[in-house]
Amino acid sequence: MAHKAGFVNIIGNPNVGKSTLMNAFIGEKLSIITSKAQTTRHRILGIVNGDDFQVILSDTPGIIKPAYELQESMMDFVKSAFEDADVLIYMVEIGEKALKDEAFFSKITNSKIPVILLINKIDKSNQENLEEQVQFWAEKVPNAEIYPISALENFNIKEVFGRLVELLPESPAFYPKDQLTDKPERFFVNEAIREKILMNYKKEIPYAVEVETEEFMEDEDIIRIRSVIMVERDSQKGIIIGHKGSALKKVGTEARKGLEKFFGKKIHIELYVKVNKNWRSNQRQLKRFGYNK
Numbered sequence: 001m002a003h004k005a006g007f008v009n010i011i012g013n014p015n016v017g018k019s020t021l022m023n024a025f026i027g028e029k030l031s032i033i034t035s036k037a038q039t040t041r042h043r044i045l046g047i048v049n050g051d052d053f054q055v056i057l058s059d060t061p062g063i064i065k066p067a068y069e070l071q072e073s074m075m076d077f078v079k080s081a082f083e084d085a086d087v088l089i090y091m092v093e094i095g096e097k098a099l100k101d102e103a104f105f106s107k108i109t110n111s112k113i114p115v116i117l118l119i120n121k122i123d124k125s126n127q128e129n130l131e132e133q134v135q136f137w138a139e140k141v142p143n144a145e146i147y148p149i150s151a152l153e154n155f156n157i158k159e160v161f162g163r164l165v166e167l168l169p170e171s172p173a174f175y176p177k178d179q180l181t182d183k184p185e186r187f188f189v190n191e192a193i194r195e196k197i198l199m200n201y202k203k204e205i206p207y208a209v210e211v212e213t214e215e216f217m218e219d220e221d222i223i224r225i226r227s228v229i230m231v232e233r234d235s236q237k238g239i240i241i242g243h244k245g246s247a248l249k250k251v252g253t254e255a256r257k258g259l260e261k262f263f264g265k266k267i268h269i270e271l272y273v274k275v276n277k278n279w280r281s282n283q284r285q286l287k288r289f290g291y292n293k
């Protein structure tokens, strides 16, 4: 059989389950997942390799109306997902209504590349409800093939993946067959820490945080990591650290456990907090953190 390879881009509203789907396809936790919108900030490639295929998936931030510069570059990642895809996955969740952003929505309905529309979280729905949803989306996006799935419970994931491979063009692989992602190890460290920050602090705090890993030293049986948690204001620094350092310590412990699973090695992690005034609105800082092309 001829070799197939190509790019599959996943787009959709915040929190519909895009990152969960990407991880389900890959079988690894590449993308961080929380119940909060804007958990995913970058475009992350996940590569699934087989003897006769290479599927390059990209997980993107959810579709939002940008309110500050960080969000603008997050939306650039989403827009670029239309440009280089062989297949587009448009993900919605059960009960969702069509996008309010007409211009963006028409990009999907007028797409020249094949669109697979996934209705996710069907574990939360009944049959009648589901049939209604399929009907609704079939009318809204007539150019799409529709599949109900549960990314969380791995329902219909294999079937959808098989269809993706069918839709890809004949092509040699784009990446070495043992490569899982385009992002460096430090990126996953930053993300693991940011995930714990999203889970441990309320309101605006997680959105004001960026993580930078200054040291990543891998020995035979341990990885030594030092990372800085950047916030926008002094008041946020105190909140992150918490009473006698307890909050920061909790983040460190939880991130360490996640990273030990991810890397399959013992981890030593050192965290500290720094104020980087208004980094979210500063072009130079955003560039430094990898948000600008």
Ligand code: GDP
Pocket (backbone or CB within 6 Å): 012, 013, 014, 015, 016, 017, 018, 019, 020, 021, 032, 033, 034, 035, 036, 037, 038, 039, 040, 062, 120, 121, 122, 123, 124, 149, 150, 151, 152, 153
């Ligand atoms: P994203 O913002 O689109 O990347 O969504 P995430 O993958 O971060 O998931 C958002 C939330 O939805 C998380 O709490 C997930 O556990 C949850 N979720 C994702 N897929 C499913 C699913 O199939 N069923 C249910 N019940 N929850 C899901």
Ligand code: K
Pocket (backbone or CB within 6 Å): 014, 015, 033, 034, 035, 036, 037, 038, 039, 040
């Ligand atoms: K999320």
Ligand code: MG
Pocket (backbone or CB within 6 Å): 018, 019, 020, 031, 032, 033, 039, 040, 059, 060, 061, 062
């Ligand atoms: Mg996500």
